[in-house]
Amino acid sequence: MNINLTLVLQSIAMMIFVWFCMKFIWPPLTRALEERREKIAAGLAASDEAEKELNKARVEAEQIIDAARQQASGILDQAGQRGHQIVDQAKQEAVHERERQVRATEAEITQAQNQARVALQKETVQLSIAGASKVLGREVKASDHEQLLKELIA
Amino acid sequence: MSASEQAITETSSGYIQHHLQNLTFGRHVDGSWGIAHGAEEAAAMGFWAVHLDTLFWSVALGFLFIWLFRKAVKQSVAAAETESAPAPFLNAIETVIEFIDNNVRDVFSGSNPLIAPLALTVFVWIFFMNLMDLVPVDWLPWLAHSAGVEYQKVVPTTDVNATMGMALAVFFMIIFYSLKIKGVGGFLGELTMNPINPKTMGMPKIAWPFVMLFNFMLEVVGLLAKPVSLGLRLFGNMYAGELIFILIALVFAAGSGLVADGLQVMFGEHVPGWFLLLAAMAVAATLLLNFSGKLATRHTLLLVLIEMLLIGGLAFAGGQLLHFGWAVFHILIVTLQAYIFMMLTVVYLSMAHEHH
Numbered sequence: 001m002n003i004n005l006t007l008v009l010q011s012i013a014m015m016i017f018v019w020f021c022m023k024f025i026w027p028p029l030t031r032a033l034e035e036r037r038e039k040i041a042a043g044l045a046a047s048d049e050a051e052k053e054l055n056k057a058r059v060e061a062e063q064i065i066d067a068a069r070q071q072a073s074g075i076l077d078q079a080g081q082r083g084h085q086i087v088d089q090a091k092q093e094a095v096h097e098r099e100r101q102v103r104a105t106e107a108e109i110t111q112a113q114n115q116a117r118v119a120l121q122k123e124t125v126q127l128s129i130a131g132a133s134k135v136l137g138r139e140v141k142a143s144d145h146e147q148l149l150k151e152l153i154a
Numbered sequence: 155m156s157a158s159e160q161a162i163t164e165t166s167s168g169y170i171q172h173h174l175q176n177l178t179f180g181r182h183v184d185g186s187w188g189i190a191h192g193a194e195e196a197a198a199m200g201f202w203a204v205h206l207d208t209l210f211w212s213v214a215l216g217f218l219f220i221w222l223f224r225k226a227v228k229q230s231v232a233a234a235e236t237e238s239a240p241a242p243f244l245n246a247i248e249t250v251i252e253f254i255d256n257n258v259r260d261v262f263s264g265s266n267p268l269i270a271p272l273a274l275t276v277f278v279w280i281f282f283m284n285l286m287d288l289v290p291v292d293w294l295p296w297l298a299h300s301a302g303v304e305y306q307k308v309v310p311t312t313d314v315n316a317t318m319g320m321a322l323a324v325f326f327m328i329i330f331y332s333l334k335i336k337g338v339g340g341f342l343g344e345l346t347m348n349p350i351n352p353k354t355m356g357m358p359k360i361a362w363p364f365v366m367l368f369n370f371m372l373e374v375v376g377l378l379a380k381p382v383s384l385g386l387r388l389f390g391n392m393y394a395g396e397l398i399f400i401l402i403a404l405v406f407a408a409g410s411g412l413v414a415d416g417l418q419v420m421f422g423e424h425v426p427g428w429f430l431l432l433a434a435m436a437v438a439a440t441l442l443l444n445f446s447g448k449l450a451t452r453h454t455l456l457l458v459l460i461e462m463l464l465i466g467g468l469a470f471a472g473g474q475l476l477h478f479g480w481a482v483f484h485i486l487i488v489t490l491q492a493y494i495f496m497m498l499t500v501v502y503l504s505m506a507h508e509h510h
Binding site for chain 1 (some may be wrong): 180197200204205212220224230240247252255274276279310313314315318320322323369436
């Protein structure tokens with residue numbers, strides 16, 4: 001364990017290594033680290049930004065979907081109402097038509113009844129005249145005829 | 155004490171001394187230049203001698219540091235160009251950089267572009283030098299011995315010259331920045347007007363020189379204590395750690411002597427190299443089989459135990475366990491001492507930058 005020239009040479013060697021490290025090792029490595037740190041920070045910020053935008057887009061999409069849903073339900077309501085209207089209208093028309101047809105038929109029936117009644121009356125009168133003629137054995141005059149008819153009807 | 159025990163003791167102290175001897179190059183007493191053979195010759199060389207092993211390993215590890223981090227710089231540039239994610243290697247290096255950067259930012263308030271690179275270099279370099287302690291104590295010296303180099307101390311931080319050399323460099327930086335930031339007057343004022351300030355205490359002018367001299371003596375001791383404590387702390391920790399590794403290796407070697415006797419019955423005085431090679435290959439093959447999943451871990455442990463018993467006896471196993479345990483503990487010391495040296499360097503330089 002002797003102190004000798006090794007001491008000085010070791011000091012010199014150390015200074016040279018430190019100089020080399022200071023010149024060629026430390027600056028490029030720390031610079032690279034700093035650059036990467038900045039890049040990562042920028043990437044993280046960008047991802048934050050993207051997340052915010054995604055959330056915004058999600059909210060917007062929800063709004064659009066809501067609006068569409070409302071519109072659709074409005075259209076459905078309208079269609080329902082219109083359907084009801086059409087059905088109601090058709091019902092009303094059908095009722096009217098039925099009433100009209102019933103009335104027409106009733107009128108026809110009445111008319112036919114009246115005609116039949118008149119015809120029957122005429123026949124009855126003729127039969128009665130014929131019968132009476134037979135009974136009387138002569139022709140009843142027209143005036144009597146009329147008279148008889150009126151009496152019969154009354 | 156029997157003859158064999160004495161032989162073991164002698165070889166033990168010889169083993170330890172051999173491990174603690176640097177490969178010293180210098181001027182012999184007779185005037186010729188060369189490598190010292192033994193501690194006395196090295197001591198006789200005085201100041202004008204150089205520890206070749208310390209310098210070789212520290213410079214080599216310094217270049218390892220530079221090579222690794224330059225590689226990281228290149229990968230970093232490539233990654234930035236291709237906008238690709240950094241590779242695991244680069245991640246590891248960047249972790250170190252950020253660790254140093256955070257520590258320096260916490261402690262050092264001023265702005266000096268030298269401090270952070272200095273801290274990085276000091277930390278990684280000393281870490282690497284300390285880490286050499288985990289290489290089994292005999293490997294590299296044995297390799298060197300095979301190559302004809304007599305002494306080899308592979309952990310530079312167990313050489314007080316290396317640690318004090320670095321501490322001295324830090325000391326000069328402290329002086330330099332103190333003078334640069336505070337000016338000569340400011341620095342001298344800091345040395346003489348602390349801790350007893352005659353001005354604020356309202357002392358008569360006649361008493362000032364005495365108080366200032368007293369302050370100066372206190373402050374100079376404090377100033378000089380910085381590099382000394384810095385260098386000696388690292389040296390002491392690593393030297394003690396290395397010594398314990400050597401002692402463990404010695405215990406294992408002495409203990410295995412029992413079985414070595416058995417081996418000697420088979421092979422005579424010297425156990426042939428091929429036998430040890432064969433044994434090492436058997437252990438390696440067992441472990442490889444376990445790795446490839448062909449051998450259950452329980453069987454592997456049993457087999458390795460049997461193989462070690464065959465090679466060097468239980469003492470070998472015990473020695474290995476002790477060695478492993480201390481190595482695990484030493485990882486902590488290695489890192490901690492590198493960290494302490496780095497932090498104290500930053501703290502001292504931070505103090506040098508402070509205005510009062």
